[in-house]
Amino acid sequence: MSRCTRFARTVPLVSARPSAAQSRKRPTLALLRLRPSTSGVDTKILAALAILLLLTQLPHVLHLPIWITVTGVALVAARLLASQRPELTWLDLILSSVVLTSFAVVVAILIRLHFGYFVGRDPAVAFLFVLVAAKFAELRRGSDATVLMCLASFLLLTQYFYSQTLLAALVTVPAVFALGHALAVIRDPDNAAPLKSNIKLVAVMLLQGAPLAILLFFVFPRLSGPLWSLPEDGMAQSGLSDSMRPGSIGELSQSSAVAFRVEFDSEVPPYRQRYWRGPVFEQFDGYRWSPSHTARPVKTQPSDSNTDVIDYTVMLQPHKQQWMFALETPTRLPTGSDAPDASRRPLALLLSDGQLIADDPINQVTRYRQSSSLSDSQPAPRGPGTHTLQLPSNNAQAIAFGKQLALQHSTPHAIASALMQGFSKAPFRYTLRPALLGNAPVDEFLFDTREGFCEHYASAFAVVMRAAGIPARIVTGYLGGEMNGDYMIVRQSDAHAWAELWIDGVWKRYDPTAAIAPSRVENGIGTALGVDEPVPALARLGGGWVTMMQLRWDGMNHAWQRLVVDFDNDSQAELWDRLGLRTPEPWQITAVVLTASALWMSLLLGLPGIKRLHRFRAERELPPAERAWRQLERLLARKGLARVTGETPSDWLARISARRPDLAPTLRRLSEAFNRQRFARCDNTSGALALAHDFSTLRRLLRKPHHPTSAKRAKQRATS
Template sequence: MKTGLPITRISLTWLLVAQVLVILPHLPYLPLWIIAMWLGCAGWRIQIFRMRAQYPSGVVKAALILAMALGVFLSRGTLVGLEAAVVLLVAVFILKLVELRSQRDALVLILLGFFTQVTAYLFNDGMLAALYSLLPLCALLAALVGLQQSRFAERPLVPLKAAGSLLLQAVPLMLLLFLFFPRLGPLWSLPLPNDKGVTGLSDAMSPADIAELSRSGDLAFRASFDGPVPPMSQLYWRALTLERFDGRRWSQSLGAQHAPAADWRKEGEALRYSIVMQASGRPWLFGLDVAETSEEGVRATADFRLERRRPVDRSLLYQVTSWPQAVREPEGNPGTLSRTLQLPPEGEPRTRAWATELKQRHTDPQALVDALLAHFHREPYVYTLKPPPLGADNIDGFLFDTRRGFCAHYAGAMTFVLRAAGIPARVVAGYQGGELNPAGNYVLVHQFDAHAWVEYWLPGRGWISVDPTFQVAPNRIEQGLEEAVAGEQSFLEGSPLSPLRYRQLAWLNQARLAWDNLNYGWQRWVLGYQGEAQVELVRRWFGSLDSRALGVGLVGAGAVLMAVLALFLFAPWRRERDPQLRQFQVFERLLARHGVVRGKGEGPRAFAERAARELPRQAALIRAFLGAFEASRYGSRQGLDPARPLRALRKGLPWRLRGVRG
C-alpha cells in the first residue's frame, strides 16, 4: 500500500465508525468533554473531506494539545496514573482525526485504535466486554482494508466482509496460542481506577467506610465449593485483621504484617473451594478460617490472613482449603497479645468504667464475653445503615446513648470493651454470607456483604470468633443485608436501577443469575486458564513433556497451522474455478497454437498487443477480447462477459482448434 495516497471515503467512514466503537466502553471512565471533543473533531474532518474546511495549522494543533492536557488535569487531578493515562490516550486518538492527510496518518490512527481498545480490558474483562471488543476490532480492520485504492470505494460492505474473514482465519492460531503459549506475568502493576469504589475494603476501618460499601452492589468475588455449600450463617470471609485503634479508626498493625505465620492446629473436616476474585488493587485475598492456598506468591500472615505479593489488579482465580474448627494459636504469641490489648491512653470514660465493672462481676473471661453478648441481645440496640452522628467519644455515644448502628459499630465497641477488661481482642473485616446461584451452585459475594466481627483470645483455646451483630440482627447473618434493613428501605437506595433491588421478580432474578453463571464460567475457565492449568492440560493430552519439547512442539504446530492458513489463502486449487481467469487461459492456449506464447511475467495487455501485431488479421478480435476481459476483471462492469468475444476470436482464427472449450 502506498502510504502517501489520500484517504478514501469508505476508509474515512470506517475510521469514524471504529472510533465510536472503541471509545464507547471507555465512556464510564471518561469526562464528558471527551464526547464534545469527538463530535467537534469528527465534524471538522468530514468538512475537510468535503473541501469546506482547512487542516489545522501548527498553532491550532499546539493549542488543542494544551487544552487536552489541561482538561485531563482538571478532570482527573493529575496527568499520571491509569485513569489519566487512558483519558490522554483516548484524547490523542480523537485529535489525530483532524490531521489525517494520507494513508500513513490513517495507519497511525488505526494502530492507536488497537492499543486504545486493549486498555478497555483494564476496566472490564467480563464475557460481554470480550464479545463487544470484536466490533471495534472488526471496524478497525475494515478501515485498514478500505485504505486500498480499489473497487472497495463503491462497495462499503466489502471491507467489513474482508475484516470478518481475517478474524475467522486468526481463530485457529489464537486457540493454539491460548492453550499452549506460556502466560507471562506483568512487568509492572498499574493502580486501578476509582480506588475506593473498586477496591471495596480498605486497610483501615471506620463505620462510615462499611456504610459506604453497604450501598454498593458491585461484585467482590465468587466462590465455588467442592461439595455442598455451607449455610450462609457460617460464611465469614476474612480479608483483614485490624489490631490497632487510634480512637476513631481500626487499622492493621505493622507488627502483624511482618511477623511469621501463626501457629495453629488442623481439626475437623476441611472445606475445599475456589474463588474468582474481582480486581481490587489490594494484596489481600479472601478465605474462610483457617485458610491455606498453594497459589504462587501468596503467604499466610501472623493474623491468619492470605496476602499476595502483588496487588490484585485483574480477576484472579485461586484454590483454598479451610479448617473452620482449627485451633488458632492456643499458646499465644506475646507480641500479638500485647498488640491486641492496646488502647488509646484517653477517651471513652464510660466504656472503660463499664468494662471494669464487667470484669469484677465475671472473673472468668468466657463468662464476661457471654455477658457482653447477652447485653447486646437484651438491650434495645438497633441495626441500621442510617445511624445518628456520634461525638468525640463515639463508643460511649453508641453504647449508652444512640444504640443504633451496624456491624462496624458493634464489632469496634465489643473489641474495645474486651481490651479494657484485659481480654486480648481484635476486629476482623471481610464479607459475610453471600447469594447462592443455583444455576452454577456457587456463592456470589457483593460489596454490600462487607462485614466486621470480633476475635478474642483465651489460654489453651486460642483465637475464638464471635459476631455481636448476630445478637442484634440475626437476619443480617442468616438472610443477608437486604432482609435486615427492609424496614428502613435503605438497601442499595443509591442504585435504583440495580437488578439486585428487584430480586423479588422471579423472571428478572433468574435472568440475572443465568447471565452471571455465564460470566462466572468465562472468568473461571478462560481468565483462570493460567500456568498450572496449562501444564495439567499438556500432561493430560501428551503425557510428561519437558519445556524444550513443549516449545519445539508449539513452534512446529504453529508452523503447520500457518502453512495450512497460507494454503487456504492462496488456494491454488481454486484458480481454475475463476471464470474470467479460465477464459484468459483459453485465450492463451488459442494464441499459443498459432505461435504466440505468453512470456513469463508478461501482463495481459502487453501480451494481447504483441499478439495483435503478430496476427494483424485478428487484431480487432484480440483487442475486443482484451477490452471485455479488463472491464470485467478490473473495472466496475462486473456483469460484462468476455465469452462472446472469445468465441468470435476462435472463429476468426485460421484453424478451428478441437479440444479447446471456453
C-alpha cells in the same frame, strides 16, 4: 454520443472531492498546503476510518475524563466536516499540522494538570486517545491511513487495561469489524464494496481465523506474571478499607458490587460458617479502629487431622489493597494453582493476627487456591500484645460498664456471654441507618441510641471486653456469599465486622451481630434488615427476574474470567499435564502452530480449488469459444460486473461499457467476436485469434485501478 458529452460538459461533475476549479479560487491556501481535504485521501477511506475511530473511542468514554472524550470526538467530527464542506477555510487552518501539533502539546500539559502525573495508565491512555483523533484530523496521505489503523488497534487494546470482562470484550467487536472494513476499503478505495458486503467479508475472514486464534490461545507461551505491573491509579474502588469507623461497613453494604467469587472443590460450608477473614484492627482511638502494625509473618498451622479441610479457589476482584480473603481458619498460604509442581511460591504472607497480605496491592482480578478448616478460633503463635487491652480516653460509661461486668462474672467466656445476652435483651436495633454518633460513639450507642450496624456492635463489644480485662480486637471481612450455579458470589453487601477475644490461648470469634440479628448470620443481610433499609436488591432473597438475569450474567462473566482471562502459565501447564505431555519447548510450539496454520490455510484455499478443478473438467468438454466465454463471465464477475439473469451477452457488455468507458472499445470487439464465434455456423480461426488478443487486452485493463472520476475527466478532455 456527441449530444451526451456536450450535456456532460455543461453540468458540473458530481464528485466528492473538490474539483480543480474550486481550489483555484483560493490560490493562497492551496499554496500553503493547508487543505487536508484536497489531499490524496479518498472520501471512502475517510468514512471507513471515521467509523473505526468512533467505535474505538466508544469503550473509553466510560473511564476517560469528559473533556478528553469531547476533544477526541470533536477532532474526528471536524475532519469529517472539513471534507464535506471544503468552503470552510477556517477549519483547514485548525486542522493544519502546525496547529494540531501545538494542540497536542497543550493537551499533554492539561492532562498532566488533570491527573497530577503523566506516566501511568490513565494519563497515557487519555493522551493516546487525543493523539489518535488528532492523527485522523490531519490525515493526508494513503500511508497515514495505515498508521492510523495501527494506532486505533492499539487504542482499542488499551481498554483492556481497565476491564477484561465479557462486556469489555463484546464492546470491542464492532470496532474489530470496522477495522476489517477499513482495511478492505484501503486496499482498493475506488472499487470499494459497500459496508454490508465488507462486513460479511470480515465476518467470514474472522471465522476462518478463529481456529488459529483458538490454537494460539492455548499454546502460546504465557509469562508467569503480568507483562508489566500497572501503576496504581486513583480510581475509586469499593471494598473494605484499612480502618473502621461507625458507618463504614454500613456504607459498603449498600453496594452490590462483587468482592470475589469462590469455587469450592467439594462441599460448600453452611451460611453461618462463611466468615471470610480480612483486615484485623487492634488500635482504637475512641472513634476509629486501625491496624496495629505489630503483626509479623508466621507459618500456617497444619490442620488437625480430625477436622475437615475445605479446598477452594477464590477469584478476587481488584480492591487496591493488599489483603486476601480466606475462610476462617486458613490452613495454608494462597498459591496460584494446584499444579503438581510443589515448589510454588505463595502469593501472600500470613501475619500473626491472621491476615493474609499479598506482596502487592490487588490491582487486577487475582485467582488463588486456598484451603481452610472451619473453626471459630484463630491460633495465636504469640500472646496478645498489650495494645489489645488499650482503651480510649472517651467512652467512660462503656469502660465502667465493662469493669462492672468483670466484677459480676468470673470467666472471660461468662463475661462475653453476658454482654451478648445484654445485646439481645435490651431494645437494640440492627439497621443500616443508625442515628449519628457524637464524641463518645460507644457510650452513645450502648446507652442512648441503641441502633447500629455490625461495626457498631463489634466495636462496642470489643471496647467493653477490653474494659473487662479481656484482650479484644476487631476483624472485618465478609460474612456469607450466594451460590450461583456451581460457584459462590460474595458481594460488598456481605461486608461484615466481628470481634475476637483472647480466651484460653486462642483468639475466639464472637459475633455480636448474631445476638441482635441472628438471621444476618444465618441467611444474610437481606432478611436481617427491614424492607425500608437501603439494601441492594441483589442482597434480598427471592428477587425477581432482574436478579435472575443479573445472576446469569454474572455466571457468564465468571466463566469468561475463569476460562479465558485466567488461562495463564499455570493453566497451560495443567493442560499439557492433562494431555500427558511435557511442557513443550518454544520451537516445538512454533512448529505446531506453523504446521497447523499451513494445514488450515491449505484446507481453506484448497476447497475452492477442488471446486475449480471440477468445473475445469466439466468445461474441457465444451468448444473453445464457449470455454473462453465462461472465462470472460468469471473475470468480469470477479470485478463486480456480473451478468444478471436473462441478460443477453451484447446487452451485458454494453452495460459494462456504459459504466467503464475505458473498456468500451475492447468490449465491443469481444462482443462481436463472441457472438460470431458462439452463435454463427462458421468457426474461423482468425476470429479465435482476435478473440484471444482482445481477451488479454481486457485482462490488462481490468488489472489497472479504475478511477471513475478521472475516466470521466479524460473523456471530457478528449471531446473538448
